[in-house]
Amino acid sequence: MNSTSDELPARTLERIASQLGCSLTDEKLALYLDEQDELKHFQECFHIPKMKDLPLIDLSLVNKDEKSIYLLGNSLGLQPRKVKTYLEEEMEKWAKMGGYGHEIGKRPWITADERIAHLMENIVGAHKDEIALMNGLTVNLHLLLLSFFKPTPTRFKILLEDKAFPSDHYAIESQLQLRGLDVENSMLILKPRQGEDTLRMEDILEVIEKEGDSIAVIFFSGLHFYTGQLFDMPAITKAGQAKGCFVGFDLAHAVGNVELRLHDWGVDFACWCSYKYLNSGAGGLAGAFIHEKHAHTMKPALIGWFGHKLESRFHMDNNLDLIPGVNGYRLSNPPILLVCALEASLEIFNRTTMETLRKKSILLTGYMEYLIKHYYSKDNAAPNKPFVRIMTPSDIAHRGCQLTLTFSISMKSVFQELEKRGVICDKREPSGIRVAPVPLYNSFHDVYRFLNVLTSAVSSAKLK
Numbered sequence: 183m184n185s186t187s188d189e190l191p192a193r194t195l196e197r198i199a200s201q202l203g204c205s206l207t208d209e210k211l212a213l214y215l216d217e218q219d220e221l222k223h224f225q226e227c228f229h230i231p232k233m234k235d236l237p238l239i240d241l242s243l244v245n246k247d248e249k250s251i252y253l254l255g256n257s258l259g260l261q262p263r264k265v266k267t268y269l270e271e272e273m274e275k276w277a278k279m280g281g282y283g284h285e286i287g288k289r290p291w292i293t294a295d296e297r298i299a300h301l302m303e304n305i306v307g308a309h310k311d312e313i314a315l316m317n318g319l320t321v322n323l324h325l326l327l328l329s330f331f332k333p334t335p336t337r338f339k340i341l342l343e344d345k346a347f348p349s350d351h352y353a354i355e356s357q358l359q360l361r362g363l364d365v366e367n368s369m370l371i372l373k374p375r376q377g378e379d380t381l382r383m384e385d386i387l388e389v390i391e392k393e394g395d396s397i398a399v400i401f402f403s404g405l406h407f408y409t410g411q412l413f414d415m416p417a418i419t420k421a422g423q424a425k426g427c428f429v430g431f432d433l434a435h436a437v438g439n440v441e442l443r444l445h446d447w448g449v450d451f452a453c454w455c456s457y458k459y460l461n462s463g464a465g466g467l468a469g470a471f472i473h474e475k476h477a478h479t480m481k482p483a484l485i486g487w488f489g490h491k492l493e494s495r496f497h498m499d500n501n502l503d504l505i506p507g508v509n510g511y512r513l514s515n516p517p518i519l520l521v522c523a524l525e526a527s528l529e530i531f532n533r534t535t536m537e538t539l540r541k542k543s544i545l546l547t548g549y550m551e552y553l554i555k556h557y558y559s560k561d562n563a564a565p566n567k568p569f570v571r572i573m574t575p576s577d578i579a580h581r582g583c584q585l586t587l588t589f590s591i592s593m594k595s596v597f598q599e600l601e602k603r604g605v606i607c608d609k610r611e612p613s614g615i616r617v618a619p620v621p622l623y624n625s626f627h628d629v630y631r632f633l634n635v636l637t638s639a640v641s642s643a644k645l646k
């Protein structure tokens with residue numbers, strides 16, 4: 183892409199538009215950016231839903247054979263075309279040779295998860311032995327907290343952000359209750375300042391400085407699911423550890439979206455799901471990370487046979503020889519069908535780098551931001567005309583690809599109008615519509631089309 187890495191996206195877009203002799207709102211710019219996009223061929227690796235197959239589409243408003251405008255990769259990534267092939271390979275192996283499949287074939291089932299762990303290394307910035315692919319995200323969070331949350335009479339709190347994802351909130355609440363702690367006193371929830379949507383880094387650091395001695399674990403999302411705010415993970419890690427806290431992250435919305443360096447940042451532990459930006463399908467195989475510095479000191483609280491070293495696992499003598507690090511936390515034999523889906527997606531990621539994806543992402547989301555502000559910011563909108571506010575930080579260092587939009591008119595009604603016109607995105611209570619142009623399979627022209635549809639949706643939406 184035609185941009186220097188430290189140039190702001192709006193500046194890059196202006197420069198290119200002026201070279202083309204067009205305005206930033208011109209379709210020509212979108213088409214040119216797509217033409218120049220070195221990642222554009224990745225679109226073909228995915229099934230992109232067509233207008234005619236969408237349940238709530240109004241076929242009088244769209245071309246039925248056209249591709250939908252899929253901006254929901256933050257919630258459920260699209261299906262890689264290879265998934266079906268890989269699933270069929272393992273189904274066939276199972277049909278033809280039954281239990282022999284555990285040990286032979288392209289993906290011996292016993293080690294299927296370990297076989298693909300290296301494909302996650304560059305995505306999360308960790309060594310293979312620091313990564314386990316297992317369970318669901320919330321399960322992994324519980325398993326990790328059982329080790330890393332070791333409350334004492336003076337250090338017993340868990341610090342998290344306000345309006346954390348419900349599952350994370352409940353997991354932490356129930357972990358506190360499990361240890362007989364009073365949730366009110368032990369769950370330290372950090373709220374944005376009055377009238378602000380997102381947290382300020384200075385406020386996060388101040389709480390850590392002030393309360394750190396009583397905090398056992400700091401657990402933040404890497405990127406907030408609702409606001410789209412990307413937290414400064416290395417700074418939070420450093421500040422927390424300086425106070426003697428363990429620091430962990432939920433990377434559900436960060437993984438496959440922004441660059442991560444879990445190992446180099448010294449993060450203690452992390453977990454993530456793989457069905458959002460990682461495209462592994464609903465309920466896909468989740469991930470967990472424990473830094474290698476803890477490999478021989480942190481032990482799982484709950485143990486199963488797949489935590490036992492492979493070389494003696496099947497001796498069945500019931501003398502545990504635990505795998506050091508996060509792979510000792512594995513409980514059960516890996517779900518081969520989930521491994522197939524994840525493998526198909528991770529292979530695509532490994533044909534490029536997170537750095538390259540992120541570079542496109544910054545420009546793609548910057549383009550969307552520019553167009554939304556151009557047509558809909560309160561300052562640009564005509565008096566009494568609806569306006570749109572972007573809640574997500576505009577600083578590229580503090581966001582990934584998602585933008586969260588709020589409207590001066592009924593959000594639900596705008597959302598319905600978008601659905602009728604083949605935009606797939608989601609609404610989240612209390613008032614946001616989340617849109618995520620994903621650099622792997624979204625184009626600049628998708629963003630351009632989205633803005634056209636938004637115009638027609640806003641003018642058809644009910645006022646309240």
Ligand SMILES: *Cc1c(COP(=O)(O)O)cnc(C)c1O
Pocket residue numbers: 318319320321347349350403407432434435455
């Ligand atoms: C998507 C998401 C989850 C979902 O948890 P599962 O265990 O995969 O159902 C949890 N936490 C966060 C922050 C999420 O974004």
